[in-house]
Amino acid sequence: MNLFDLSEKCAIVTGGNRGLGRGMAEGLCEAGAKVVIMASSDSVADSARELSSKGYNVCGVQCDLASNESIHRSFEKAVSLLGSNVDILVNNAGIQRRNRCEDFTLADWDDVLNVNLRAVFTMCQLAGRHMLERSGGKIINVASMLSYFGGVTVPAYAASKGGVAQLTRALSNEWAQRGINVNAIAPGYMATEMNTKLMEDEKRNTEILARIPAGRWGTPQDVKGITVFLASAASDYLNGAVIPVDGGYLGR
Numbered sequence: 128m129n130l131f132d133l134s135e136k137c138a139i140v141t142g143g144n145r146g147l148g149r150g151m152a153e154g155l156c157e158a159g160a161k162v163v164i165m166a167s168s169d170s171v172a173d174s175a176r177e178l179s180s181k182g183y184n185v186c187g188v189q190c191d192l193a194s195n196e197s198i199h200r201s202f203e204k205a206v207s208l209l210g211s212n213v214d215i216l217v218n219n220a221g222i223q224r225r226n227r228c229e230d231f232t233l234a235d236w237d238d239v240l241n242v243n244l245r246a247v248f249t250m251c252q253l254a255g256r257h258m259l260e261r262s263g264g265k266i267i268n269v270a271s272m273l274s275y276f277g278g279v280t281v282p283a284y285a286a287s288k289g290g291v292a293q294l295t296r297a298l299s300n301e302w303a304q305r306g307i308n309v310n311a312i313a314p315g316y317m318a319t320e321m322n323t324k325l326m327e328d329e330k331r332n333t334e335i336l337a338r339i340p341a342g343r344w345g346t347p348q349d350v351k352g353i354t355v356f357l358a359s360a361a362s363d364y365l366n367g368a369v370i371p372v373d374g375g376y377l378g379r
């Protein structure tokens with residue numbers, strides 16, 4: 128038996144069109160899963176086509192996770208594309224806004240909290256209901272180093288990612304006995320579009336690299352393995368965990 132085999136499994140990956148989500152979607156495909164990537168960008172269809180051209184079973188669904196109505200509509204579309212099966216949900220999509228706390232606007236606060244936390248809860252609820260009916264499923268949320276630290280100039284992001292870690296534990300407490308594993312990945316500093324500004328800032332880049340024992344930024348490739356693990360039978364006795372994938376950053 129291959130503990131990591133995902134053939135016959137159906138997955139939804141939010142923000143699966145680029146960055147870490149793209150790596151996670153690709154990892155699930157490589158393990159045999161059928162995947163729907165859900166994202167706001169027009170590129171969602173292109174990304175699905177690119178992955179399909181590698182021989183994987185992938186569809187794209189456009190969705191604005193800031194809108195409750197769009198989430199419900201897109202989720203139903205994703206479920207029908209997956210033939211009414213949702214075995215795996217990866218809540219990866221997220222946004223960042225930076226400003227000093229005293230200047231941080233409520234509009235930015237709402238934008239971040241809506242996508243990074245409210246949408247995560249809504250998606251967990253929608254997929255969770257499907258999974259509870261079938262007494263099985265894997266939910267993987269994406270937390271952050273800012274689930275542990277407060278950061279600087281990112282109050283909404285830190286609050287949302289602290290919330291994702293706690294939400295993961297809260298859902299796990301209710302659903303573990305009913306066959307659903309709810310866990311989270313906490314990526315460290317990863318080289319994606321979200322961090323372009325940080326990487327271009329020579330001082331910050333040097334400071335960050337100096338604290339990463341692995342000596343480099345992470346990549347979308349680095350989150351494939353943990354995603355397959357959390358989506359597969361290999362993690363059946365893992366519940367409510369928030370797992371750092373950070374090149375050792377937290378231990379320093």
Ligand SMILES: NC(=O)c1ccc[n+]([C@@H]2O[C@H](COP(=O)([O-])OP(=O)(O)OC[C@H]3O[C@@H](n4cnc5c(N)ncnc54)[C@H](O)[C@@H]3O)[C@@H](O)[C@H]2O)c1
Pocket residue numbers: 141142143144145146147148165166167168190191192193219220221222242269270271272313314315316317318319320321322
């Ligand atoms: N890059 C890092 O260093 C890092 C570290 C820790 C956690 N994370 C988290 O990992 C996740 C992915 O980040 P990334 O670095 O790949 O970022 P990214 O900016 O490259 O990708 C973000 C994804 O979210 C999607 N998205 C954003 N707003 C959306 C909306 N309203 N509706 C639907 N989709 C939307 C985008 O389409 C995109 O696919 C995020 O939750 C982020 O907070 C990233």
